[in-house]
Amino acid sequence: MRNNGISRAVTKRLPRYYRYLTALKEQGVERISSKELSEKMKVTASQIRQDFSNFGGFGQQGYGYNVDYLYKEIGKILGLDTERKMVIIGAGRMGQALVYYQGFSKRGFTLTGIFDKAPSVIGTKVGDFTVQSLDELEQVIKDNDIKIAVIAVPKLAAQEVADTVCDLGVEGIWNFALVDLKVPSNCVVENVHLVESLMNLAYNISVKES
Amino acid sequence: MRNNGISRAVTKRLPRYYRYLTALKEQGVERISSKELSEKMKVTASQIRQDFSNFGGFGQQGYGYNVDYLYKEIGKILGLDTERKMVIIGAGRMGQALVYYQGFSKRGFTLTGIFDKAPSVIGTKVGDFTVQSLDELEQVIKDNDIKIAVIAVPKLAAQEVADTVCDLGVEGIWNFALVDLKVPSNCVVENVHLVESLMNLAYNISVKES
Numbered sequence: 357m358r359n360n361g362i363s364r365a366v367t368k369r370l371p372r373y374y375r376y377l378t379a380l381k382e383q384g385v386e387r388i389s390s391k392e393l394s395e396k397m398k399v400t401a402s403q404i405r406q407d408f409s410n411f412g413g414f415g416q417q418g419y420g421y422n423v424d425y426l427y428k429e430i431g432k433i434l435g436l437d438t439e440r441k442m443v444i445i446g447a448g449r450m451g452q453a454l455v456y457y458q459g460f461s462k463r464g465f466t467l468t469g470i471f472d473k474a475p476s477v478i479g480t481k482v483g484d485f486t487v488q489s490l491d492e493l494e495q496v497i498k499d500n501d502i503k504i505a506v507i508a509v510p511k512l513a514a515q516e517v518a519d520t521v522c523d524l525g526v527e528g529i530w531n532f533a534l535v536d537l538k539v540p541s542n543c544v545v546e547n548v549h550l551v552e553s554l555m556n557l558a559y560n561i562s563v564k565e566s
Numbered sequence: 567m568r569n570n571g572i573s574r575a576v577t578k579r580l581p582r583y584y585r586y587l588t589a590l591k592e593q594g595v596e597r598i599s600s601k602e603l604s605e606k607m608k609v610t611a612s613q614i615r616q617d618f619s620n621f622g623g624f625g626q627q628g629y630g631y632n633v634d635y636l637y638k639e640i641g642k643i644l645g646l647d648t649e650r651k652m653v654i655i656g657a658g659r660m661g662q663a664l665v666y667y668q669g670f671s672k673r674g675f676t677l678t679g680i681f682d683k684a685p686s687v688i689g690t691k692v693g694d695f696t697v698q699s700l701d702e703l704e705q706v707i708k709d710n711d712i713k714i715a716v717i718a719v720p721k722l723a724a725q726e727v728a729d730t731v732c733d734l735g736v737e738g739i740w741n742f743a744l745v746d747l748k749v750p751s752n753c754v755v756e757n758v759h760l761v762e763s764l765m766n767l768a769y770n771i772s773v774k775e776s
Binding site: 367368370371372374375397398433434435436438440448449450452453456457459460463464465503504527528529530534536542544546548549550551552553554555556557558559560561562564565 | 577578580581582584585607608643644645646648650658659660662663666667669670673674675713714737738739740744746752754756758759760761762763764765766767768769770771772774775
């Protein structure tokens with residue numbers, strides 16, 4: 357994976373900027389200063405200017421940023437101007453919940469199918485989708501130029517699924533299985549480890565109590 | 567919230583240590599050196615020693631750590647030795663998925679109920695639970711000493727729910743709504759912002775492609 361020299365701490369803040377800019381656009385706000393943005397987002401104005409300077413600064417001119425321009429530019433950096441097709445592997449409760457989840461379709465992520473290996477699940481409906489057999493996965497990925505695979509299978513099955521999809525040309529894995537996946541350099545992984553998030557919460561409650 | 571002087575970067579790694587120690591215990595491993603643990607976890611041995619030194623070092627004696635002791639001590643730090651009761655607010659797909667999700671019950675998190683305000687949902691079954699009216703929330707929280715509320719409602723409703731549960735004595739919010747919640751000092755929030763996680767993935771794919 358090429359490293360473009362921008363730290364992960366900065367890039368991880370981009371989705372949150374994007375979320376606030378989306379809200380500003382919806383409210384009809386046309387310009388915003390780094391100071392106003394910083395008050396809304398509870399980060400310092402200098403942090404915002406420093407973050408944005410990594411991407412050329414986005415043309416702040418003393419009187420602030422053009423909200424629409426900033427929204428579009430950050431969207432481009434996040435790759436949201438490109439439609440990305442994805443499949444979900446694992447039609448258990450988490451996989452099903454993700455089918456019904458509305459959030460990603462308007463960000464350019466198009467769900468193409470959901471797959472499972474259990475005969476009792478294959479052929480059942482989940483929303484507008486019919487659960488397909490894992491045997492059909494290769495053809496679907498190739499025919500539809502699928503870039504993202506969502507892994508929502510039990511942890512013991514996750515590495516094998518990851519190996520398969522990376523072999524088939526998938527570029528990104530959104531991993532809900534509680535395991536660290538090993539992937540080749542043509543693939544990137546983003547983890548959603550729910551149990552670990554809940555443990556962080558428990559820890560922060562403990563600290564508060566102590 | 568009291569600050570115990572340990573950085574968030576360190577404490578965020580604890581759940582992952584705990585996960586690896588759980589696996590080692592399951593495999594019957596009794597002792598492990600920081601070097602062996604570092605190879606498994608793909609972090610440096612010095613990072614591990616440095617992290618553990620924040621908590622007194624856990625008695626590493628040259629020949630390694632006692633796995634069971636380390637597992638228990640990190641579990642205590644994470645507050646996993648205390649049973650914590652939680653409720654889910656919002657019985658949409660995400661709330662329902664979390665009811666069926668198996669991962670947290672064995673970590674000491676006990677689900678006590680699921681709540682919604684929609685009459686069409688109240689009274690329906692989700693697994694072993696019957697969706698209760700939000701009107702009953704106050705009584706349930708008080709009667710059961712509920713410490714954690716999971717917010718799985720639409721983003722426009724989330725702040726009001728957060729205000730309510732913090733008022734009722736809940737100490738931690740596990741927030742799935744795509745909004746930054748404002749909470750009083752008696753409450754802590756841990757966010758699971760799925761759309762932002764997917765945007766991070768898209769960004770990392772874009773970087774790889776460029």
